[in-house]
Amino acid sequence: MRRRVDETAASKRTEEKPVKSETVKVQARSSWWVWVKRGLIALCTLYVATPFVLRFFPGVIQYLVYKHAITYFVDLRRPSDLGLNHTVNMYLTSEAGVTLGVWHTVPEQKWKEAQGKSLEWYEQSLGDGSPVFIYLHGNTGNRAAPHRLGVANVLSALGYHAVVMDYRGFGDSTGEPTEDGLTTDALYLYHWVRARSKGSLVIIWGHSLGTGVATNTAVKVQEQGNPPDAVILEGAFTDIKMPEGFPHPFTWYYWRFPYIQYYFSQDSIKANKFVLPNVQNLKKMRTPLMILHSKDDHMTPFRMAEEIYSIAKSVLKSEEKVRLVAFDGSHGYLHNGLYRDPGLPNFIREFVQSVAK
Numbered sequence: 387m388r389r390r391v392d393e394t395a396a397s398k399r400t401e402e403k404p405v406k407s408e409t410v411k412v413q414a415r416s417s418w419w420v421w422v423k424r425g426l427i428a429l430c431t432l433y434v435a436t437p438f439v440l441r442f443f444p445g446v447i448q449y450l451v452y453k454h455a456i457t458y459f460v461d462l463r464r465p466s467d468l469g470l471n472h473t474v475n476m477y478l479t480s481e482a483g484v485t486l487g488v489w490h491t492v493p494e495q496k497w498k499e500a501q502g503k504s505l506e507w508y509e510q511s512l513g514d515g516s517p518v519f520i521y522l523h524g525n526t527g528n529r530a531a532p533h534r535l536g537v538a539n540v541l542s543a544l545g546y547h548a549v550v551m552d553y554r555g556f557g558d559s560t561g562e563p564t565e566d567g568l569t570t571d572a573l574y575l576y577h578w579v580r581a582r583s584k585g586s587l588v589i590i591w592g593h594s595l596g597t598g599v600a601t602n603t604a605v606k607v608q609e610q611g612n613p614p615d616a617v618i619l620e621g622a623f624t625d626i627k628m629p630e631g632f633p634h635p636f637t638w639y640y641w642r643f644p645y646i647q648y649y650f651s652q653d654s655i656k657a658n659k660f661v662l663p664n665v666q667n668l669k670k671m672r673t674p675l676m677i678l679h680s681k682d683d684h685m686t687p688f689r690m691a692e693e694i695y696s697i698a699k700s701v702l703k704s705e706e707k708v709r710l711v712a713f714d715g716s717h718g719y720l721h722n723g724l725y726r727d728p729g730l731p732n733f734i735r736e737f738v739q740s741v742a743k
C-alpha cells in the first residue's frame with residue numbers, strides 16, 4: 387500500500403515536471419510577445435501621431451529641425467580633451483542675454499607656441515596673416531561633434547585659423563534657436579573676427595543647415611559693404627520650398643514614408659520662420675564660392691549641389707569664382723564625412739590661393 391502510494395507520488399512528480407516547464411515556457415513566450423506587441427503599437431502610434439503633432443504644434447519643428455539639445459557629454463570648456471591642444475574656448479555675447487560658446491583653433495604649426503597662452507594671445511593671433519575660417523555648423527549637437535573637429539583639424543593643418551561657434555541654444559550657448567537668432571550670432575562672430583583679422587582672408591564655411599546661415603550672413607555683410615572673402619558650402623540644400631516628395635531637407639528620416647509631405651506644410655515652416663533662402667541669397671552673393679558635396683549624401687541630395695552650382699555660375703558670370711567639388715559615393719562620406727577625404731586639403735588650398743589672388 388505504502389509502496390503504491392509512493393509510486394503514484396513519484397509518477398505524479400515525474401508527470402508534474404514537464405507540465406511545469408511547459409507553463410514557464412508559455413509564460414516566457416507570452417511576456418516576450420506582449421513586449422513585441424507593445425513595441426509595435428508604440429511605433430505605429432508614433433508614426434501616426436508625429437505628423438499631427440507637427441501639423442498642429444509647429445513649435446515641435448523647432449526642436450526637430452535644430453535638435454540642439456543633443457549633447458556629446460564633453461566638457462566644452464576643455465577642447466584639449468579632444469586633442470585640440472592649440473584651441474581656446476571662449477564666450478562671446480552676440481546680443482543681450484545671448485552668450486555663445488566658441489572655439490578658436492590656431493594654425494597647427496603654432497601648437498607648441500600656443501601652450502598655456504591667454505585669450506588675448508589667441509585673439510591677437512587672428513591678425514597673423516593666416517586665413518581665418520568661420521565654421522557654421524549643422525543642426526545637431528555642438529561644436530565638439532567629430533565631423534566638426536575633423537574640419538577644424540584639416541583647416542589648422544593647412545595653416546589656417548578655424549573659429550567654430552555654437553549658435554544660441556546649441557552646446558553651452560544660451561538662448562533659443564531661431565533663424566534670425568542664428569544669423570545674428572553668425573553676423574556678430576563675423577564682425578568680431580573681422581575686427582581682429584587685419585588684412586587676412588576671412589572665409590565663411592557653412593555645413594548643412596549652417597549653409598543657410600552662411601548665405602544669410604554673406605548677404606548681410608555684403609549689404610553692409612564688407613563682404614566675406616569667400617564662402618564654402620558643404621552639404622548645402624537649395625530651398626525649404628522643396629519640389630514634391632521633398633518637404634524639408636531636415637526631415638530626411640521621413641522622406642520615404644507615404645503622404646508625409648502634407649504634414650510638413652509651408653504653414654508650419656513659416657510659423658517657425660525657417661526660410662533659410664539659399665537660392666535667393668545665392669542670387670545676390672558676389673563672393674567666390676566653393677561647393678563641397680558627396681554624391682551619396684542622404685540628407686541633401688547631390689542634385690541640390692548641382693543646382694546651387696548652376697545658379698552661382700550664372701550669377702557670378704564666371705567659371706573661376708565658383709567651383710563644385712563632388713566626392714564619389716563609394717567613399718561613404720554621406721552628409722558629414724567629407725573631412726576624411728585625403729584630397730580635401732588640396733581643394734581648400736587651391737581655392738584659398740585663387741581667392742587670395
Ligand SMILES: *[C@@H]1O[C@H](CO)[C@@H](O)[C@H](O)[C@H]1NC(C)=O
Pocket residue numbers: 469471472494497
Ligand atoms: C598637439 O597638436 C598637434 C597638432 O594636432 C600635434 O601634432 C601634437 O602632437 C599635439 N601635442 C600633444 C602634446 O598632444
